Amino acid sequence: MTNERNKLTVIPDFFNESLSRNPDRNVFYENKGGKWVSMTYREAADRIELIAFGLRRLGLTKGDRVAIQSENRSEWTLTDYACAHFGYVSVAVYPTLLAPQIQFILQDSETSAVIVSTREQAEKIISIKKSLPSLKSMVVMDDEPFDEKWIISFRELLDMGREQKKDSGTTLVEEGKKIMKDDLWTLIYTSGTTGNPKGVMLTHYNLVSDVTSTFDIVKFERGCRWLSFLPLSHSFERAASHLTFWLGSEIYIAEDILKVPEYLKIARPHYLVSVPRLYEKIFAKITNQIHDAPATxxxxxxxxxxxxxxxxxxxxxxxxxxxxxxxxxxxxxxxxxxxxxxxxxxxxxxxxxxxxxxxxxxxxxxxxxxxxxxxxxxxxxxxxxxxxxxxxxxxxxxxxxxxxxxxxxxxxxxxxxxxKGSNIMKGYWNNPEATAEAIDEDGWFHxxxxxxxxxxxxxxxxxxxxNLIVTSGGKNIAPANIENLLGQSPYIDQIVVIGDRRNYLVAVIVPAQDVIEKWAQEKGFTEPYEEILKKKELKDLIGEDIATRQTALARYEQIKKFLLIPDAFTISSGELTPSLKIKRKVVEEGYKKEIESLYKENNMNGLM
Incomplete structure (x- = not known):
């Protein structure tokens, strides 16, 4: 097995090894209109080849960026392999992102073509097309009619691929042999603590060395069943998709995470890759059932x-x-x-x-x-x-x-x-300053x-x-961006967003006391300020204002509940640094009990 490892340097190597071992084994199972449809490794290879040649027909060349914006489906992975063979750089885009967030990624990466799943996803791209001078083509996986010539269906892309292949005199495998280990494979945008997301540049060998080294420790068996349900835009599931393909696995695809309980019983997976949130949900369901069960x-x-x-x-x-x-x-x-x-x-x-x-x-x-x-x-x-x-x-x-x-x-x-090692990124796309900050002169990634x-x-x-928040669902969230947005509310003086290792975000808010007291006077409330903060009318007022402001955020970036506190954060209280930055851990510790109450199921105060 060690000798085989040395031969694996680029993603097409994964593909070729698996295809030679398992040409007639089923690789994908998908629920199409209530019926499970399968695809063999040989059929997948044929489809990948047509996608790759179809993109070439659209004018793409090695190094051009191709964005994939879709829920989990076989076309996602097939497109990823097509790009890897022809040297196109795939750009992973979460389908849950809003149009302005997508616009930044496509602008920054200078994407030439985007492949989306549905009309809903296509409409996001159409709304920002004028701001994307590098974007020439969009392919829609669903067979949806569009009047604009720059938009084609996936079926049309495959047809174009057939024509291009006839004229090319080459094959998918031959093109894959041209790929070098240090060639750029993908851009995956990840949020930092402040500012815009950064495009992580991963090479072919970054992924190959990581996957094979992980296999050496975990030693998954070949030819087993897996259930794919984490977003393929997520680096964890993305790496798993290539691992499972290489191992000749049978992969059941869950198009929606809500389908997971049902599909677990259908797929009967031997292995499962997940973020903690799935285990937390199942654990909570079991403990709730036991709590309500008879004493025996x-x-x-x-x-x-x-x-x-x-x-x-x-x-x-x-x-x-x-x-x-x-x-x-x-x-x-x-x-x-x-x-x-x-x-x-x-x-x-x-x-x-x-x-x-x-x-x-x-x-x-x-x-x-x-x-x-x-x-x-x-x-x-x-x-x-x-x-x-x-x-x-x-x-x-x-x-x-x-x-x-x-x-x-x-x-x-x-x-x-x-x-430090062969799995460490090449750097951040178009961001040498951030790269230098993350990777020191000796090659150590911080x-x-x-x-x-x-x-x-x-x-x-x-x-x-x-300060980067990582939710229990594996989402990376920069709290400063949210705090800056919500802090523009006239009712908010200071705000701290919390949610690391949690399944949703909450906020500790110091209200703008003069504004609140004026509002209370107009409402005829005469209680002390501390009591005013407990009133449902005030919580509804601030909650409505927050809800309006955070419509520009992705759902997982939105706070669901909040706590109003009477005393401002100060240097003397230890909650602010001398440069007036909030010490998050001090705030979290100081209001630990109250924050915990925001995560209890029976506490309905907030924006749920």
Whole structure:
């Protein structure tokens, strides 16, 4: 296997190896109008070739940028492979982004062609077309009619590909052989702590070295079933898509994350890649059901949980099955309790991988007890993305595992985690200043995360050096942008947006006291200021104003609930720096109890 690794340097190598092994195996399964439709590896190869030649017919050449703006569907991955073979640089665009956000990405990348999924996505592009001088063509995956000549359907693109192939005298495989390991593969835009998002430049070998090094640790089996549901615009799912294709897997595609519970039972996946939010939701559902269950069932569940945790800590996290009396007890616990949980994942799951955000330790332990093993890992878009992952036979909850072989890690004097290796990005597109800030002169990438390493090389993330919020759904959010926007409200004096490792954003708000007191006087309220802040009428007023202002934000960037506090943040209170910057951690700690209340299900105050 080591010799095979040395042959893999570019993405077409993944493609060729898999195609030679599995030409007649099904690769994709998709739900089309209620009917599951499959596609073989050979059929996928034919489609990829036509897409690549079709884009060439549109005038694209090596190095041109092609944006992909779509929900998960086979065309996403097929287009990605087409671009990789012909040297077009794919630009990943979340379909949930609003038109102004898309405009920045397409302008900054100077995208030549964009491939979208639906009419709804196409309308976003049409609305900003005048601001995109480099954009020449748009391809719509759905067979939708458009009057404008620069817009064609996916079917028309394939037809153009057939004609171009006849005239070319070359093939997909031959074109793929021209790709070099350091050629730019993709641009993935990720939000920083301030300002506009930055385009992460990843090369072919960035991805190939990362995927193969991850495989060396995790050792997924070939030819297994996977369920794809994280957005392919996300670097984690994107890397997984190439890994699963290379392994000759059968990939069931969930076009909507809401379909996941249903599709888990249909796909019966052997492996699952997810952000913590999925596990959190399932955990919450189970615990709520147990809370409402009769006392007898609660006792059985409690007993099974104790047995499961013992079995997990002594055996399961080491890749072994429990034996002796514990093995007998665990067998009973599986039949009475855990089999239902395992069936919810399809019943044939070997293990899951979690990344994109921290996995709560108690959730990892709970699922391990139920026989659902979750390997937590760590990485960033800039690292292609994996740097660390737990071992199937050595799982340590609360830690993200040792470093994979393609990169090395060190902890700086201030505790920041640094990486160097073949999976580290080439830099930020058109942004040498940001690149120099992220990668030092010795080639070390500065993550902005604080951590520590145990005696066995397992990394534990202890803090965030930067203010970037990473939600439990794996979304990267720059709070300063949101605070600057909402801070323009006449009712808001100071604001801190919170949501790291959470499933939605909330805000701690210091209202503009003079404005609020004037409003209260007009309403005839005579209570003290602190009591005025508790009134529903005021919360509704500020909530409506916030809702209006944040319509320009993506849904996951919008705050859902907020807390009004009477005292302003000051230097003397320790909440402001001498340069008048808010100390987020001080605020979060000072209002910890109140913030926690905003995340309770029965607290309906806010914008939900």
């Amino acid at each position: 069932k609660q006792k059985i569940f409690s007993w099974a949980s104790r047995v499961g945790r013992e079995a997990a800590s002594k055996y399961l996290v080491k890749g072994k099955n429990p034996s002796g009396m514990l093995g007998i007890q665990y067998g009973i616990a599986k039949k009475l309790v855990f089999k239902k949980i395992q069936d919810a994942f399809g019943g044939e799951l070997r293990f899951c991988v979690s990344g994109g955000a921290p996995l709560p330790k108690e959730i990892g332990e709970f699922f391990a007890a139920a026989g659902i093993i979750i390997l937590e890992g760590f990485g960033l878009t800039e690292t292609s993305p994996v740097t660390n992952v737990n071992l199937p036979d050595d799982i340590r909850f609360g830690k993200v595992g040792p470093t994979i072989s393609c990169c090395e890690m060190r902890i700086a004097d201030d505790g920041e985690i640094l990486f 993550t902005g995360d604080i951590g520590m390493v145990d005696e066995d090389g397992f990394l534990k993330i202890t803090d965030r050096k930067k």
